[in-house]
Amino acid sequence: MTHARMAAPRWALLATLLVALSAAAHAADPAQAATQAKGQAVYEHWCAPCHAPGPGHPGTQSLEFKYRGKLAAVLLERTDLAPQTVAQFVRQGVLLMAPFRKTEITDAQLTALSAYVARNFKSN
């Protein structure tokens, strides 16, 4: 047994699997799939520590308390977030979440991230 086995909790692995399947289902053409994969990698590195499902994720906790079931607390389950909305939050921050600089998330990565998080976006 090694330290490497101290991976993320089971629910997080399940969530990652579901997210990956979801991303693949949403990205039929190869270019879109590549963007989604790139966006997913950015999401998992920068966003998931706060916004993944389950306890211990302050972003999810905050949105759960804010929306009280009217909107999904888990970002990847939202259908009302347009790519530009995602980008705005990343670059402007909100409450405890400080903005992310371009040395952390480049403009190209932000485009992919926004497309990924907003892949379920349904405009009214």
Place this chain on the structure above:
Amino acid sequence: MALPPNVSPTDFNAALAAWRQTVGAEWVFTSDEDIALYRDAYSIFWGEPEERLASGAVAPATLEQVQAVVRIANQHRIPIYPISTGRNLAYGGAAPVYSGSVVLDLKRMNRVLEVNERNAYALVEPGVSYFDLYDHIRKANLDVWIDPPDPGWGSVIGNALDGGGGWTASPFRDHFGSHCGMEVVLANGEVVRTGMGALPHSKSWQHNRWGYGPWVDGLFRQSNFAVVTKMGFYLMPRPEAYMMATVTSQRDEDIVPMLDVLNLLENQHLVNGSTQIFSGPGPPGSNAPMWSIQVPIYGPENVVRAQMDYVKRKFSAIAGVTFIEGELLRTPLSQEALARVRLVNFGIPNLSTFAMLGRGSANPDPAGGHIGFSPIAPRTGESLLEFKRFYSENLSKVSGGENLGIVGPVYMTCWERTLVCLIMFPISRDKAHNAKIRRAFESWVKLAADRGWAEYRAPAAYQDLIAGTYSYNDHALRRLRETIKDAVDPNGILAAGRYGVWPKHLRKT
């Protein structure tokens, strides 16, 4: 375009052009939109003239680029402010201490250069976060732990340089204290390696921190004498087991013998985990204890059990104290255990600490960020009780009779022999609220200093104020630091004002 203070447009443009040539145009930031990303999101002066703002940012990716960027700054007398990951929230974030400085953003220097399992150390660059180092170790299947602070997105180097601490075993929780070997770039662009790293072809840079001759590493902690580009850190070989006991008492005065026992056990290295002190009492009618101390031990299972027996014996000798032995957890933890432990105690970085400060039932309408006032006191019960009284006697007065949302004191025991008595202040985008918080914060600093307490670390806006309290012999320590500053950075380009050290041309006295 904003200009650094006392720098002509010609000089600034020449520096920018040279930096673009060095790092590539896309890594030199001068637009208002880009510079805004370097604002301190937790600034106590948000939107006010005193807010510390950058005039630009430049982001090298290699040691050679750092050298060139620093030389260009020195040539044109441009003040630059190095940051590692820029996530030093509550202590300035990515913003400079001296407004108008150009931020030297080292986030792109993000290589884990070595992790050595046999001798349990790592060598990293400043842009490496605790998440990055943890992922690297996990992917390499190495049996060592890191020591993360509460938020895992901070820089391993940056946190150590700022005086941060963590949550695993005692030799590793003092992040600067557990480093071994540095590489720094001086204001003239020269590279220095410390300790054994000064030996060409050294084989032991991360094995022995002292090297030969005067040890200079401490000069680069909470400092502005150089840009740190590499640091080695000791890692913790994964312990076989972890066990935590909880010691409680219903009587206020019991904290005196409780801390005496705790100190003895820590100083004997029988308790090596990160202890925590919780103070009560709980709600009226509850049976919540007045004091509760968590006492964790890491080690082989049979050794941990034997040490815990001794710990139990020592605490149980205090009349009226309850000793609750916790479950022994074997590592690697099971998935079930991972879901219920505090991950940082097991070397796993995360961001759950923000849940405590963010929106939730205890805090339905958070104002935004926070800053902390965290003076150091001796680790004794008498000292703790004195601070507790001090806090309750002065809270209303320093708050102007209002409830400003100040929370405290939280007694932190990251370092042996030390109590850090933390008071938290909510920051918002409301200038009137922030003005009240500033008055309260400044009052605490002055009142505490009169009692012999001062901070271990401070938000950028208060680094001068706090440095001023370390005034023994008419500020002799400050003068010594200024002498060094003038010698190693004669043009005063590096991180002016950081932790109260100003270059000659910017000193007020």
